[in-house]
Amino acid sequence: MTSDAHDRDAWEQRWEQVLRDHPDKLVSRPPSDLLVDVARELRPGRALDAGCGHGAEAIWLAAAGWTVTAVDFSRAALEHGQATAQGFDPDVAARIAWVEGDLGAWTPDEGYFDLVSCLYVHVAGPLGSVGEMVSRLAAGVAPDGTLLLVGHRPVDPATGEPTPAASQVQVSVEEALEVLDPQEWEIQVAEERPRAVLGSGVDAVVRAVRQR
Numbered sequence: 227m228t229s230d231a232h233d234r235d236a237w238e239q240r241w242e243q244v245l246r247d248h249p250d251k252l253v254s255r256p257p258s259d260l261l262v263d264v265a266r267e268l269r270p271g272r273a274l275d276a277g278c279g280h281g282a283e284a285i286w287l288a289a290a291g292w293t294v295t296a297v298d299f300s301r302a303a304l305e306h307g308q309a310t311a312q313g314f315d316p317d318v319a320a321r322i323a324w325v326e327g328d329l330g331a332w333t334p335d336e337g338y339f340d341l342v343s344c345l346y347v348h349v350a351g352p353l354g355s356v357g358e359m360v361s362r363l364a365a366g367v368a369p370d371g372t373l374l375l376v377g378h379r380p381v382d383p384a385t386g387e388p389t390p391a392a393s394q395v396q397v398s399v400e401e402a403l404e405v406l407d408p409q410e411w412e413i414q415v416a417e418e419r420p421r422a423v424l425g426s427g428v429d430a431v432v433r434a435v436r437q438r
C-alpha cells in the first residue's frame with residue numbers, strides 16, 4: 227500500500243470531497259480549450275480520455291459525435307461523469323464507456339483510437355515513468371490518429387515559484403519527445419504554454435499524429 231498523495235485513495239477522497247462541497251463548480255466547468263481546439267479539427271471517431279476526472283472533456287467529445295472511452299481510477303469521479311452525461315443527454319451518455327483503470331498499468335488496444343488525450347495526470351507508482359506511460363498510451367493511437375498530452379509543469383517560470391503540480395510527475399515536452407519516434411510520429415506541437423492566469427503556471431503541450 228503506498229501513501230502517495232496522488233495515489234488512488236487520495237484521488238478518491240479528493241473527488242468525494244469536491245463532489246460533496248462544490249458539485250456546482252464541476253457542472254459549470256467547461257472542457258479544456260486545448261482538447262476542444264484539437265478535436266474540432268478532426269473527424270469524430272474513437273477517443274480515449276485517459277485520466278478523465280469528472281468527465282467534462284469526455285462529455286464534450288461524445289456530444290461532438292465521438293465514441294469515447296473515459297478512464298480514471300476514481301470511482302467517485304467516474305460515477306459523477308456518468309450521471310452528468312445521462313442527465314445531459316442519454317444519446318450522448320450512450321457513446322461513453324466509463325472505465326475504472328489505473329493508468330500506471332492500463333493499456334489501450336493497439337491502434338484502436340483516433341484520438342488519445344491525457345490531460346494533467348500525475349504518473350504514479352514505482353513502475354511508472356512519464357516515458358513508459360506515454361509509450362503505452364501512444365500505442366493505442368490508430369494510423370493517422372492524434373495523440374494529445376498536457377502536463378502541468380512543477381515550477382512557474384514567470385515567478386520561479388512551485389505550482390500546485392510541484393509534488394507531481396506530469397508529462398513534460400522532453401520526456402514525451404524521447405519516446406515518440408520521429409519515423410512514426412509527426413510532432414505538430416511540442417511546447418510549454420503559460421496558463422491564462424499569470425503566475426498559475428505553464429502547461430507542457432504535445433500534439434502528435436501517427437504516420438503508420
Ligand SMILES: C[S@@+](CC[C@H](N)C(=O)[O-])C[C@H]1O[C@@H](n2cnc3c(N)ncnc32)[C@H](O)[C@@H]1O
Nearest residue numbers: 237277278279298299300327328329330345346
Ligand atoms: C488533475 S485531474 C485531471 C482530470 C481531467 N483530465 C482534467 O483535465 O480536468 C487528474 C485525474 O487523473 C486521475 N488519475 C491520476 N492518476 C491516475 C492513474 N494512475 N490512473 C487513473 N487515473 C488517474 C485522477 O483521479 C484525476 O481524475
